[in-house]
Amino acid sequence: MTLDWSVVWQNRDALIKGTATTILLTFATMAIALPCGAVVAVLRLYAWKPIRGLATAYVEFFRNLPLILVVYWAFYVLPILTGLGVSPLLTGLAALALNVTAYNAETFRAGINSIRRGQVEAAMALGMSRAQALRRVVVPQALRRILPVLASTWVSLFKDTSLVSVIAVTELAYVAMQIRAQTFRVLEMLTAMAAIYWLLGYPQAKLVDWIQRRYAVTE
Amino acid sequence: MEFDFAVITDHARFLASGVGVSLLLAVLSGATSLATGFIVALLRLYGPRWLKPAVVLYIDSMRAIPVLVVLVWTFFALPIVTGLTMPPFFAALLGLTIHLAAYAAEIVRAGIESVRPGQTRAALALGLSRSQILRRIVLPQAIVRMLPAFGSLLSITIKDTAIASVIAVPELMRQSETVAGQSFQPIEVYTFAMLVYFAMLFPVTRGIDLFYRRVAHLGRS
Numbered sequence: 001m002t003l004d005w006s007v008v009w010q011n012r013d014a015l016i017k018g019t020a021t022t023i024l025l026t027f028a029t030m031a032i033a034l035p036c037g038a039v040v041a042v043l044r045l046y047a048w049k050p051i052r053g054l055a056t057a058y059v060e061f062f063r064n065l066p067l068i069l070v071v072y073w074a075f076y077v078l079p080i081l082t083g084l085g086v087s088p089l090l091t092g093l094a095a096l097a098l099n100v101t102a103y104n105a106e107t108f109r110a111g112i113n114s115i116r117r118g119q120v121e122a123a124m125a126l127g128m129s130r131a132q133a134l135r136r137v138v139v140p141q142a143l144r145r146i147l148p149v150l151a152s153t154w155v156s157l158f159k160d161t162s163l164v165s166v167i168a169v170t171e172l173a174y175v176a177m178q179i180r181a182q183t184f185r186v187l188e189m190l191t192a193m194a195a196i197y198w199l200l201g202y203p204q205a206k207l208v209d210w211i212q213r214r215y216a217v218t219e
Numbered sequence: 220m221e222f223d224f225a226v227i228t229d230h231a232r233f234l235a236s237g238v239g240v241s242l243l244l245a246v247l248s249g250a251t252s253l254a255t256g257f258i259v260a261l262l263r264l265y266g267p268r269w270l271k272p273a274v275v276l277y278i279d280s281m282r283a284i285p286v287l288v289v290l291v292w293t294f295f296a297l298p299i300v301t302g303l304t305m306p307p308f309f310a311a312l313l314g315l316t317i318h319l320a321a322y323a324a325e326i327v328r329a330g331i332e333s334v335r336p337g338q339t340r341a342a343l344a345l346g347l348s349r350s351q352i353l354r355r356i357v358l359p360q361a362i363v364r365m366l367p368a369f370g371s372l373l374s375i376t377i378k379d380t381a382i383a384s385v386i387a388v389p390e391l392m393r394q395s396e397t398v399a400g401q402s403f404q405p406i407e408v409y410t411f412a413m414l415v416y417f418a419m420l421f422p423v424t425r426g427i428d429l430f431y432r433r434v435a436h437l438g439r440s
Contacts, residue, residue: 064374064420066381069392069412076405159285166385173287180295190296194288201283 007185008192018175019196021089025161025171029096030154036097037104044109055105062102068163071095075167092164092171096157103153111146112138148212155204159197172196226402227411237394238415244308244390245377248315252376253369255316256323263328265349274324281321286379290314294386311383315376322372330365331357363438370427374420381416391415 008015044055062070074095078086086094115138123133165174176193180186227234263274281289293314298304305313334357342352384392395412399405 060421061417064417064424065413066378066392066416068381068384069395069409069416072396072399072405073409073413076399076409080406155282159283162285162287163382165287173285173291177291187296187299190288190292194284194292197284197288198280202279205279205282 003188004185005188007179007183007188011179011183014175014179015172015192015196018170018172019200021169021171022158022161022173023200025089025093025096025164025169026154026158028093029100029157029161032093032097033100033104033157034150036101038108040101040105041108041112044105045112059102059105062099063106065099067095067099067160068166070099071164071167074098088164088167088169091167092161092169096160096164099160100153100157104150107146107149107153108142111142111149114145115141144215148208148215151208151211155201155208158201158204162197222407223404224407224411226398226404226407230398230402233398234391234394234411234415237389237391238419240308240388241377241380241390241392242419244311244315244380244383244388245373248312248319248380249373249376251312251316252319252323252372255320257327259320259324260327260331263324264331278321278324281318284318286315286318287382287385289318290382290386293317307383307386307388310386311380311388314386315379315383319372319376319379322375323369326365326368326372327361329368330361333364334360360438363434366431366434366438367427370424370431373427374424377416377420377423 040055040059043051044059045052047055071092074091075088078091078094112134119137119141120130120133123137124130128136161171162173165171165177168174173193176189176196180189183189259274259278262270263278266274290311294305294307294310297310297313338356339352342356347355380388380390381392383390384396387393391412395408399408402408
């Protein structure tokens with residue numbers, strides 16, 4: 001077994017670009033999934049009954065599907081649905097956003113439900129409207145409980161972006177596996193890929209631990 | 220736009236074999252991750268002091284690296300290191316276990332730590348040994364409290380088996396890709412696969428929920 005690690009350095013530009021795409025995908029997905037998740041959660045909690053059912057069905061469906069299948073499905077269905085050629089990057093983004101929105105919606109719902117009803121009732125007894133009670137009493141408390149969960153969703157999302165490599169989005173995993181196929185330096189490239197993910201992911205995992213300790217709910 | 224779901228019935232047996240492999244892989248890797256996770260957690264909590272940093276490093280690394288990367292590395296790179304080639308199914312079982320055991324270990328640790336230390340002290344005062352305390356006092360309560368987390372780990376396991384398609388394990392995702400490619404009807408095939416995965420996963424998440432509600436009182440103290 002002769003190893004030649006120079007292949008990693010030689011392909012640094014492609015790897016850096018791939019890493020940038022991975023990070024971009026993570027941020028873009030969260031930027032979509034946070035507001036959409038909030039909307040779905042509110043629909044699920046307060047909307048007209050049939051809409052509530054639809055929102056629940058959406059959340060349960062996407063939480064119970066492997067993401068890699070959603071990625072493939074989006075890859076074939078989006079072009080037909082929209083009638084446009086959609087780039088792999090946008091397709092991957094759509095699949096990730098569909099998935100993470102469902103998770104965020106569940107997180108928001110659980111966070112809001114974790115605040116006791118009595119608080120809303122008390123706020124309304126003091127003359128606040130229901131919307132005011134939500135905005136000023138429930139949401140500020142719920143946010144503290146939601147934040148740690150969002151943080152771990154963030155790390156999962158960061159890792160899950162690797163799955164869009166199956167539809168040729170040029171993020172880190174795809175780029176590394178392409179170089180592996182071209183140079184046949186299998187062990188070197190795959191180890192480098194794992195190392196880059198580790199270097200990026202490890203501090204995030206540690207940060208999540210810190211956030212969870214900082215915002216731990218003490219009853 | 221026309222859909223023809225005859226492609227599903229035409230390849231029913233082929234797809235059903237994929238479902239079988241998916242379930243087998245999920246059950247096996249679920250069991251091995253659970254067993255490994257228990258050992259890892261006990262090592263982290265009660266093992267020799269020099270071993271703990273290594274265990275923590277392993278657990279946190281698995282939380283940082285995507286399962287796809289672990290699977291691809293196990294299948295393509297590990298044989299170069301060891302000189303032994305592995306069949307895809309075995310590589311997937313190994314890779315999933317390495318990845319999921321870290322999560323299982325965290326669940327077990329949290330469960331054990333959730334039992335108040337006063338109980339251990341009381342048991343020590345009554346003359347029980349450390350292993351007796353773990354077996355008869357701590358674990359019976361801790362295991363019940365771990366159940367919901369194990370339920371979500373099982374559903375994650377089933378979802379992660381789909382990623383084994385990348386290393387050519389003939390499970391449902393891989394079989395669906397093959398049928399979709401041959402028939403040029405990806406929408407029908409992948410939509411069908413979605414329904415099958417949902418039908419596998421939804422009862423698991425719901426079943427664990429219901430089961431936990433029935434036994435939750437056993438974990439209270």
